[in-house]
Amino acid sequence: MIKSIKTSRVLLCLSIVCLLSIKTKSTPNFLSIDCPNTTSYTPNSIYKTNLNTLFSSLSSNSTSINGFSNSTAGRNPPDVAYGLFLCRGDVFTAVCQDCVTSATKEVVQRCPKSKNVIIWYDECMLRYSNESIFSKSDESTGLILRNTQNFTDQTRFKEILGGVMDDIATRASNGGSGKKFATREANFSSLQKLYGLAQCTPDLTLSDCNKCLRDGISNFPNCCDGNLGARVLFPSCNVRYESYPFYNVTATAPPPPPPALPPPVHPSSPGPSASRGKGGISSQVLIAIIVPVGASVLLFIIVFCFVRRKAKTKHDDTKEDSAVNEITTVESLQYDFGTIQAATNNFSDDNKIGEGGFGHVYKGKLINGKEIAVKRLSQNSGQGGEEFKNEVLLVAKLQHRNLVRLLGFCLEGEEKILIYEFMPNKSLDRILFDSQEHGKLDWPKRYKIIEGIARGMLYLHEDSQLRIIHRDLKTSNILLDGAMNAKISDFGMARIFGVDQSQGNTNRVVGTFGYMAPEYAMHGQFSVKSDVFSFGVLVLEIISGRKINDFDQSNHIEDLLSYAWKLWRNGTPLKLMDPTLEVSYSRNEVSRCIHIGLLCVQEDPDARPSMATVVLMLNSYTITLAIPEEPAFFSPSKKELNIGQGVESDQSTSKSIPLSVNDVTISELDPR
Numbered sequence: 306m307i308k309s310i311k312t313s314r315v316l317l318c319l320s321i322v323c324l325l326s327i328k329t330k331s332t333p334n335f336l337s338i339d340c341p342n343t344t345s346y347t348p349n350s351i352y353k354t355n356l357n358t359l360f361s362s363l364s365s366n367s368t369s370i371n372g373f374s375n376s377t378a379g380r381n382p383p384d385v386a387y388g389l390f391l392c393r394g395d396v397f398t399a400v401c402q403d404c405v406t407s408a409t410k411e412v413v414q415r416c417p418k419s420k421n422v423i424i425w426y427d428e429c430m431l432r433y434s435n436e437s438i439f440s441k442s443d444e445s446t447g448l449i450l451r452n453t454q455n456f457t458d459q460t461r462f463k464e465i466l467g468g469v470m471d472d473i474a475t476r477a478s479n480g481g482s483g484k485k486f487a488t489r490e491a492n493f494s495s496l497q498k499l500y501g502l503a504q505c506t507p508d509l510t511l512s513d514c515n516k517c518l519r520d521g522i523s524n525f526p527n528c529c530d531g532n533l534g535a536r537v538l539f540p541s542c543n544v545r546y547e548s549y550p551f552y553n554v555t556a557t558a559p560p561p562p563p564p565a566l567p568p569p570v571h572p573s574s575p576g577p578s579a580s581r582g583k584g585g586i587s588s589q590v591l592i593a594i595i596v597p598v599g600a601s602v603l604l605f606i607i608v609f610c611f612v613r614r615k616a617k618t619k620h621d622d623t624k625e626d627s628a629v630n631e632i633t634t635v636e637s638l639q640y641d642f643g644t645i646q647a648a649t650n651n652f653s654d655d656n657k658i659g660e661g662g663f664g665h666v667y668k669g670k671l672i673n674g675k676e677i678a679v680k681r682l683s684q685n686s687g688q689g690g691e692e693f694k695n696e697v698l699l700v701a702k703l704q705h706r707n708l709v710r711l712l713g714f715c716l717e718g719e720e721k722i723l724i725y726e727f728m729p730n731k732s733l734d735r736i737l738f739d740s741q742e743h744g745k746l747d748w749p750k751r752y753k754i755i756e757g758i759a760r761g762m763l764y765l766h767e768d769s770q771l772r773i774i775h776r777d778l779k780t781s782n783i784l785l786d787g788a789m790n791a792k793i794s795d796f797g798m799a800r801i802f803g804v805d806q807s808q809g810n811t812n813r814v815v816g817t818f819g820y821m822a823p824e825y826a827m828h829g830q831f832s833v834k835s836d837v838f839s840f841g842v843l844v845l846e847i848i849s850g851r852k853i854n855d856f857d858q859s860n861h862i863e864d865l866l867s868y869a870w871k872l873w874r875n876g877t878p879l880k881l882m883d884p885t886l887e888v889s890y891s892r893n894e895v896s897r898c899i900h901i902g903l904l905c906v907q908e909d910p911d912a913r914p915s916m917a918t919v920v921l922m923l924n925s926y927t928i929t930l931a932i933p934e935e936p937a938f939f940s941p942s943k944k945e946l947n948i949g950q951g952v953e954s955d956q957s958t959s960k961s962i963p964l965s966v967n968d969v970t971i972s973e974l975d976p977r
């Protein structure tokens with residue numbers, strides 16, 4: 306169903322937009338109408354009568370506080386009219402009312418016959434159909450509008466856009482049944498800002514909303530790469546960004562955690578005066594096209610997201626979640642030692658489930674039956690009690706579906722204990738590297754895990770309040786929930802444990818051989834890019850099913866990275882793949898993931914992509930990936946490293962990896 310709106314109509318729309326925006330505030334700005342000629346009714350039909358009833362009911366309901374209402378008119382199936390409207394989350398009731406009333410009048414003039422219509426305005430959307438349209442996500446038709454001017458600094462723009470849209474999609478879909486709406490502004494440079502908006506009809510479930518928004522966002526790289534503004538309007542949701550405030554910034558409550566985006570790197574970018582405020586719209590070149598029914602390349606992602614969010618929805622219904630969201634005080638997080646002793650059977654060996662960095666981990670069960678994971682920190686942390694509490698409070702506020710949730714802590718005498726949500730499927734390494742179990746992880750599951758880790762890391766790096774560098778990302782720190790969603794654990798440990806936080810040098814290396822970027826392992830320099838390196842290693846492990854540090858030397862294969870690089874260089878990257886994936890893999894996805902993995906493990910930290918770029922690359926099949934440089938091959942010996950106390954190093958051997966001196970020609974390497 307690919308259609309294009311005639312230029313004349315676009316011009317008409319444009320002139321109406323300009324005209325109306327000058328005339329009066331409460332006249333809505335018409336954008337487009339979807340008026341298929343496949344279903345039609347006649348002027349004297351019962352459907353027409355029902356439609357009139359529907360319109361008056363919707364108009365009278367347009368004062369609804371959440372800017373949404375659905376209604377049905379008629380009883381007998383062929384003639385029942387189903388309708389709904391959705392006002393933009395920030396508009397006032399009066400504006401919403403005006404928009405809906407205008408829409409009900411205008412829609413019959415513009416589209417007098419069709420039974421199944423959607424009309425879009427800046428302020429609201431109205432739709433009706435002879436089939437039920439409630440509580441189900443619809444992306445079967447849509448509209449893309451864009452401002453064809455480009456942002457000046459494209460790299461930075463993409464990073465910021467990825468982070469902003471990911472955040473508002475998550476927040477909007479979590480919006481409950483009241484309003485599924487979120488906005489966010491981010492500093493682009495000292496003069497320029499980026500404003501983003503995401504909204505679903507509130508009748509959607511969390512998972513449907515999330516899927517719809519992300520499908521919308523995934524169009525940006527294709528349709529509107531680098532454009533100064535763009536929006537995707539689906540029947541069930543819409544997403545938009547601009548370089549000027551297009552929604553009422555004061556009316557939209559700022560997100561609870563102030564976003565911590567990377568500081569502007571190009572303060573000298575040209576001023577935005579030309580594209581701000583009201584002038585913005587009229588200077589925009591709007592191009593309207595009807596979006597094809599669900600891009601097939603995204604099908605995989607969609608299915609995974611759906612499954613994942615479905616599980617998440619169930620989870621969100623539980624009481625604990627809403628309670629945890631309201632954490633404000635240290636007291637609400639503090640457990641007493643007796644409770645934890647009782648829950649873990651006094652830290653019995655039977656309850657021990659792991660030995661992570663900084664201490665042992667026990668499974669526990671609270672009196673109310675809730676299962677928890679208890680991490681008993683090794684006792685000489687050198688961090689004072691107050692500091693510890695403050696850090697725990699901050700880390701507990703980091704909440705993302707791909708992070709293991711920190712539920713609380715216990716502090717008594719020398720004892721410092723952290724309490725986490727319990728993950729039934731243990732850690733990724735126990736499945737991925739187990740000869741019996743690894744077959745359970747087919748490609749769709751592995752891909753979902755890769756995506757989940759990327760999103761979780763993006764949150765830690767850019768969207769959370771604190772900007773956390775994980776420093777010890779590895780398979781044993783990726784836990785899996787019941788639906789095999791990846792949950793990153795052990796984040797914020799450096800903070801809680803009182804290790805130097807500032808970016809730069811540390812003489813205390815907290816990490817695991819093989820996963821550590823060379824600059825971190827050898828010089829103690831850590832940054833978000835050293836996490837990106839570890840992420841790249843993880844990706845290659847997940848695809849190959851082989852441990853970074855456990856390689857079969859009899860095959861003359863030095864290590865996973867050199868092996869992956871050699872295959873890539875020979876144009877046969879897919880040979881890296883775990884043979885059990887043969888039946889389930891998608892050639893395109895696997896080779897793209899290998900490509901991304903190799904980009905992440907490059908020697909030069911600056912050459913590695915940011916997590917925002919990684920997420921974007923995973924979501925878009927049309928972004929052209931850079932050609933990776935040879936990965937970092939280094940040969941640390943344990944003695945050269947200054948390992949901190951209590952730090953896990955689950956490697957028993959360290960490999961001596963010869964530095965490759967091959968002069969490689971890489972011009973024909975892209976295997977796609």
Ligand SMILES: *[C@@H]1O[C@H](CO)[C@@H](O)[C@H](O)[C@H]1NC(C)=O
Pocket residue numbers: 342343
């Ligand atoms: C519907 O419209 C399309 C293009 O606008 C046209 O090609 C087609 O013939 C129309 N179908 C009917 C039944 O009028």
Ligand SMILES: *[C@@H]1O[C@H](CO)[C@@H](O)[C@H](O)[C@H]1NC(C)=O
Pocket residue numbers: 361362363365366369374376
């Ligand atoms: C919407 O209108 C109908 C009939 O006009 C009424 O029964 C219903 O309660 C209204 N719903 C809301 C949310 O106002």
Ligand SMILES: *[C@@H]1O[C@H](CO)[C@@H](O)[C@H](O)[C@H]1NC(C)=O
Pocket residue numbers: 375376377439440508
């Ligand atoms: C609104 O939609 C819900 C399902 O989301 C449905 O149960 C309800 O009957 C609808 N209300 C009207 C007035 O049609």
Ligand SMILES: *[C@@H]1O[C@H](CO)[C@@H](O)[C@H](O)[C@H]1NC(C)=O
Pocket residue numbers: 343344345382383384420435436437
């Ligand atoms: C809606 O209308 C179309 C065309 O008139 C018809 O084929 C379809 O069965 C109708 N749907 C319902 C639920 O009545």
Ligand SMILES: *[C@@H]1O[C@H](CO)[C@@H](O)[C@H](O)[C@H]1NC(C)=O
Pocket residue numbers: 453454455530531
């Ligand atoms: C924006 O960038 C695209 C390619 O990224 C280019 O084709 C287009 O001409 C640019 N538009 C403007 C207005 O510079």
Ligand SMILES: *[C@@H]1O[C@H](CO)[C@@H](O)[C@H](O)[C@H]1NC(C)=O
Pocket residue numbers: 490491492495564566
């Ligand atoms: C953006 O910059 C302004 C000043 O230029 C500052 O007040 C504001 O806090 C910054 N916002 C963010 C999200 O960094």
Ligand SMILES: *[C@@H]1O[C@H](CO)[C@@H](O)[C@H](O)[C@H]1NC(C)=O
Pocket residue numbers: 553554555556557
């Ligand atoms: C924006 O919202 C604020 C606070 O709700 C309100 O005072 C102001 O009038 C609104 N501005 C516009 C243009 O609607």
